[in-house]
Amino acid sequence: MNNSNQINIAEHSEGMSLVVRTIARWVKSFIFIFGLYIVFYGHLTPGGGFAGGVIICCSFILVLLAFGKERAFKRLSLERAGALDSIGALGFLLVAVAGIFFAGTFFVNWLSVPAAGSINSLLRKIGVGEFRLLSAGTIPVNNIWIAIKVCASMYLVFALLAMLRINDDTQEDL
Amino acid sequence: MNVETITIIFLAFIVIGSLIAIETPNLLSAVVCLGVVDIGFTILFLLLKAPDIAITQMVVEVVCLIILIRATVNRDKSADTGERKLFGLMTTGAIIIILFMFIMNVVPLFGEFGNPIFTRVENAPSQTYLSKCLEDTGAANAVSAVILDYRGYDTLGEATILFASVIGAIALLRKKPRKKINEPDESDSLSVVKDE
Structure with a gap:
């Protein structure tokens, strides 16, 4: 293989070159935090669970490409990723089913939507109310589940x- | 230059990129052309004031491009057989002509650019969503309010599709004990899955 030094992550557990690894070490946390922002503010600004989940996934993919699979699987192994996948799907479904018990209908927004006048200034200061982080009932909760999934x-x-x-590489090399 | 002209330019750009992606014999070039097409879509969504979709398109495009490049590098074999039957060619032509006749009839119904149909219809659901979404759901982002509250079933369906596709990918690509070195059959890689 000609370019196995650069892209083959199996034989070289240390991953890509020093430049890529240094940049990745700096950038990966910022990508992760930006993904979290996109998820948590999905009901207030453009974004949401799908976009934020893929951005968070990008930071893991960056680690996998830059540092090799041993180090990436130490952070998020395949078994744990499979479990998270199922947990996200089940959580989303659970929020939907909980609507039956709390409000009588499947998929209803059963967390109460506070009216504009009923929020006092203390609650508004910690982020409850319209245009604040804790608003819109089940929408941010569902965003988080979808992002995990x-x-x-x-x-x-x-x-x-x-x-x-x-x-395939190892088979072609033989 | 108004928005309509820019949109048409980008659409032409996207169509040309897709045609190159389909016709080029090199798999890696096809993947790169696909990336160009996706960039065109992202800019188009931004121009048409849909930042949610633009963000999702951008991110998914980047990840898909990485995945596709990982999957196609070094596997550069053309699937083009080089021959094309006359009947297939005529069927393609007929379908294209019928499609164009259909579009010619449909396009006038859309009306002017920048004047979407829901502003011209009385009591259109879109108007209700836009005017009532803050009051009904408390979400400032109308797109989130629609996909997770008004149209929650659709999102549940999407999540289910993603879940099923991941199950399919795991079933096809799971890591099985590798073949022994001296085993003769090296032709298809999926026989690894069949053996165990």
Whole structure:
């Protein structure tokens, strides 16, 4: 293989070159935090669970590409990603089913939406009320579940495809 | 230059990129052309004032591009057989002509650019969503209010589709014990899955 030094992450557990690893070490946390912002403010600003989940997933993919699979699987192993995938899907469904018990209808927004006048200044200061973080009932909760689910799904698919490549490489090398 | 002209330019750009992506014999070039098409879509969504979709499109595009490049590098084999049957060609032409006749009839119904149909119809649901979403759900972002509150079933369906596709990917690509070195059959990589 000509370019196995750069892209093959199986044989070289230390991953890519020093430049890429240094940049990745700096950037990965910022990508993660930006993804969290997109998820948590999804009901106030453009964004939401799908976009934020994929951004969070990007930070894990960056670690996987730059540092190799041992170090990436130490952070988020395939088993744990599969579990997170199921947890996200079940949580989303659970919020939907909880609507039956709390408000009588499937998928109803059962967390109360506070009216504009009923919020006093203390609550507004800690972030409750319209245009604040804790508003819109179940929407931010669902955003978080979807983000977990999407992040784990994309990571799983990427890791599996990358490992399929590696198997092919070793077979072609023989 | 108004928005409509820019939109048409970008749409032409996207169509050309897609055609190149389909026709080029090199897989890696096709993937790169697909990235160009996705960038065009992202800019188009931004121009048409849909930042939510632009963010999602941008991020998903980047990840998909990385995945596709990882999957296609070094596997550069053309699937083009080089021959095309006359019947298939004529069917394609007929379908394209019918499609164009359909579009010619449909396009006038859309009306002027920048004047969407829901502003011209009385009591359109979109108007209700826009005017009532803050009061009904408390969410400042109308897009989030629609996809997670008014149209929650759709989002649940999307999540289910993603879940099922990941299950399919795991079933196809799972890590099985590798073949022994001396085993003769090296042709198809999926036989690894079948053996165990």
